[in-house]
Amino acid sequence: MAQFNKLLGIKNMLSPHKWEIGVSAGSYYPSLTQDFWGNDIGLAYDDDHLGMQFYAFSYHIDEIEDPEHVACRLFSLNLLLNGALRVAWNKNFAVPVEFTHFALCDGGGQHSVHAANIENNPFSQNADIDKYEHEATPASGRLSSRIFNLCKKDEVLRSLIFQVGLISLNSSLETIMTWGTLYKIYDSVKYHSKKNNYDFLKLGDPGRINQFTAACNSSLLLGVYARHGDMGWGQPAAAITDINEATSLILDLANKFCLVHIGAQHP
Structure with missing residues (x-):
């Protein structure tokens, strides 16, 4: 976890991540971990004796205690992520990014990502998420991460990106x-x-x-x-x-x- 935060250039003003997200995605995912910038969602992977493992983190769920609420928020964030990627890349992709499960970073059981309803505004109100972006990798530096980031404050964009995510x-x-x-x-x-x-x-x-x-x-x-x-x-x-x-x-x-x-x- 410390190494992941160091690689992203996250400063001490933001706390270490609370939840780790399991990810299923296509072969493009390792490259995407380098191309999706900002603090909204951190994408990462490991390649070890178990094979390639995809995972992610998000400050937008770290303040939540209830796993049911985390599951709902992740479902909504996942739709927005895929919508932002499709619009930025101007194409559909057969294997989208899927948040499959999540667990506490310091240990604990896994929970599935699911939701009875989409959370219309699945973002934390913590202004530090944007304030303490690493200057070398701001969300505005890539179209996909810029679209995702703007969904926090632009309802027109958020509604459209949700639809594309579906x-x-x-x-x-x-x-x-x-x-x-x-x-x-x-x-x-x-x-x-x-x-x-x-x-x-x-x-x-x-x-x-x-x-x-x-x-x-x-x-x-x-x-x-x-x-x-x-x-x-x-x-x-x-x-x-x-x-x-x-x-x-x-x-x-x-x-x-x-x-x-x-x-x-x-x-």
Whole structure:
């Protein structure tokens, strides 16, 4: 633990971490531990005789005593982390970062990460988390960590990143739900672009976006995947019915919106 804090450059003003988080992720994770900056979430790994072990820490859970509350907060932070990574990288990834379990750093039983509800604002109010960032690795130094960090104070960004974090194509049921999630992302970007006088038409190809919405609204095309039930509408002339193509389109829309929004609201 001391070595981990030293590597991150965390100063003495912040207490040692209380909880350690077990992580499951893809082969990109070791590189991500170096590329995700700031004090919000510390990502780390060990490579020893047991193989490669992924883990993480967060000051946003260290002040919590109740494991049930920790489990709920970690579930929400996990969604935001994956959402921030997808938007920053402008792509979906088959194996997202998953917080699987957690335990006290000084010993104790493991607890699973789960939640009946998403915690809408899963962040500590401890201002020292930002105040004592290491100057060489501030959250603002990487787009993914900057997006995550700004979610603490920007409700528009936080709501959108939560939605992106919910994208999942790992099962048939999750794919069905993801069509609706993608439409929510589209709705959010369109609404907040209009509200903030961003040029929505410059954020994506209007023709392809219309093909996406046409598919989502057509039960003739998508069946149970559609946003609506039977409405008596005819089949659209052109539509995007491939979920991977639709996901790429909407992630690109979210990426462009976030860049414009951050530039305008958090220069």
